[in-house]
Amino acid sequence: MSKTPENSPLGKPALAFDVNRLPVTLADVTAAADAIRGSTIATECNRSRTLSEMCGCDIWLKFENLQFTSTFKERGALNRLRALSPDQQARGVIAMSAGNHAQGVAYHAKRLGIPATIVMPIGTPMVKVENTRRHGAEVVMTGETLEEAGTFARQHGEARGMTLIHPYDDPLVIAGQGTIALEMLQAVPSLETLVVPIGGGGLISGMAIAARSLKPDLRIVGVQARLYPSMYNVMKGECLPMRGDTLAEGIAVKEPGRITTDIIRHLVDDIVLVTEDEIERAVAALISIEKTVVEGAGAAGLAAVLADPESFAGRNVGLVLTGGNIDTRLIASVLTRELAREGRLTQLAIDIVDRPGQLALVSSLLGEAGANIIEVSHQRTFSDLPAKATLLELVIETRDKAHLDDVLARLCASGFKVRS
Numbered sequence: 001m002s003k004t005p006e007n008s009p010l011g012k013p014a015l016a017f018d019v020n021r022l023p024v025t026l027a028d029v030t031a032a033a034d035a036i037r038g039s040t041i042a043t044e045c046n047r048s049r050t051l052s053e054m055c056g057c058d059i060w061l062k063f064e065n066l067q068f069t070s071t072f073k074e075r076g077a078l079n080r081l082r083a084l085s086p087d088q089q090a091r092g093v094i095a096m097s098a099g100n101h102a103q104g105v106a107y108h109a110k111r112l113g114i115p116a117t118i119v120m121p122i123g124t125p126m127v128k129v130e131n132t133r134r135h136g137a138e139v140v141m142t143g144e145t146l147e148e149a150g151t152f153a154r155q156h157g158e159a160r161g162m163t164l165i166h167p168y169d170d171p172l173v174i175a176g177q178g179t180i181a182l183e184m185l186q187a188v189p190s191l192e193t194l195v196v197p198i199g200g201g202g203l204i205s206g207m208a209i210a211a212r213s214l215k216p217d218l219r220i221v222g223v224q225a226r227l228y229p230s231m232y233n234v235m236k237g238e239c240l241p242m243r244g245d246t247l248a249e250g251i252a253v254k255e256p257g258r259i260t261t262d263i264i265r266h267l268v269d270d271i272v273l274v275t276e277d278e279i280e281r282a283v284a285a286l287i288s289i290e291k292t293v294v295e296g297a298g299a300a301g302l303a304a305v306l307a308d309p310e311s312f313a314g315r316n317v318g319l320v321l322t323g324g325n326i327d328t329r330l331i332a333s334v335l336t337r338e339l340a341r342e343g344r345l346t347q348l349a350i351d352i353v354d355r356p357g358q359l360a361l362v363s364s365l366l367g368e369a370g371a372n373i374i375e376v377s378h379q380r381t382f383s384d385l386p387a388k389a390t391l392l393e394l395v396i397e398t399r400d401k402a403h404l405d406d407v408l409a410r411l412c413a414s415g416f417k418v419r420s
Contacts (some may be wrong), residue, residue, distance in 0.1 A: 019212050024171045026213035029178035032079040040074050045187040050289045055305050057312045060188050065294050065324030069103040072322050077104035079176030080165050089114045093165050094157035096150040099128025100323050101167035106137035119153040127327045147255050168202030169257030178206025184318050192315045195301040198222040198231050199251035201260025208267035222271040223300040228252040232271045247279050250297030274303040284338035295326040343401030349419040354390040369407045372397040
């Protein structure tokens with residue numbers, strides 16, 4: 001995880017800046033709270049005892065993945081929709097989204113009787129596409145990136161007189177997302193640090209405005225996927241590349257918002273980057289420890305703390321689990337890969353003599369060592385071994401890395417050449 005060098009703040013110290021000079025104020029956030037009350041869930045903010053022990057700080061989790069659409073995006077979308085005039089409602093709305101904003105707009109537009117069209121980039125996870133359609137919106141799949149989808153949405157909407165509901169660069173959307181900070185500080189007034197994922201910046205902007213207004217000395221840290229460090233680059237004058245498929249597609253934004261950039265520059269203390277391995281580890285930890293499903297973007301905050309616990313040691317840290325819209329196949333892959341990292345699931349390649357009894361001998365040794373065989377295959381043809389040898393490929397299950405080391409030692413002691 002990348003850290004800001006000491007004495008290199010992103011902007012002015014919070015206490016030296018008047019938050020009322022920004023385009024969104026605490027009054028806007030409290031008005032948004034009134035507008036969405038009863039139509040969104042005031043999700044729980046609970047302390048995780050196990051994660052707190054792992055990280056050396058008090059971890060408080062805000063379960064926005066338990067909203068009806070499994071995403072915090074409902075808040076900003078609904079606040080924006082509530083502000084439409086009767087004529088705008090009749091003409092309908094359009095939005096571009098990689099999934100979560102789409103569902104928030106589609107769900108609440110249907111509730112309010114407003115026609116909605118959602119433009120989604122090609123490659124958006126199908127679970128998010130189908131959920132959006134299920135809420136009654138017309139879905140258009142176009143563009144390789146969110147920015148390309150946004151260009152189409154603007155042109156399409158303008159031609160039809162539709163109102164664009166921007167996913168992050170809109171004061172009403174930002175104010176709606178800021179209601180999360182109001183709820184967190186009401187539930188846990190002693191919070192000292194907020195760690196918030198950043199895509200376009202709408203969530204952290206709204207939360208920063210509310211938090212700084214209520215508790216100016218509270219530390220705010222933004223988190224981006226290392227593959228898409230757009231806001232990080234802007235704030236730190238870097239030119240890190242943006243490319244590839246990230247597990248955190250919900251924050252894979254190449255062009256951060258104009259409004260959000262200004263707010264973040266003044267109110268956010270730091271932005272850090274997390275790797276794909278760190279995001280996967282956080283997703284797996286939340287499933288195994290908290291028994292809650294989050295998507296990659298929703299686990300980014302925990303990924304940052306797990307990657308650099310010293311920066312948060314001894315503090316009350318609030319994390320937002322921003323969404324839970326992740327494909328079940330992807331969950332299975334993440335959990336399996338985590339088992340491999342922990343030494344609990346391992347693929348072995350063993351050179352054996354091609355004669356009866358060898359497989360039984362290997363199986364017996366593994367059984368005596370307490371390892372469980374998950375998969376077995378022989379490879380006689382496509383290998384560089386001699387004709388009288390064969391390659392035995394196994395997937396085995398062990399308790400942990402120490403147990404795996406013991407299993408490998410027993411195989412080697414019996415004369416087998418093992419690669420893992």
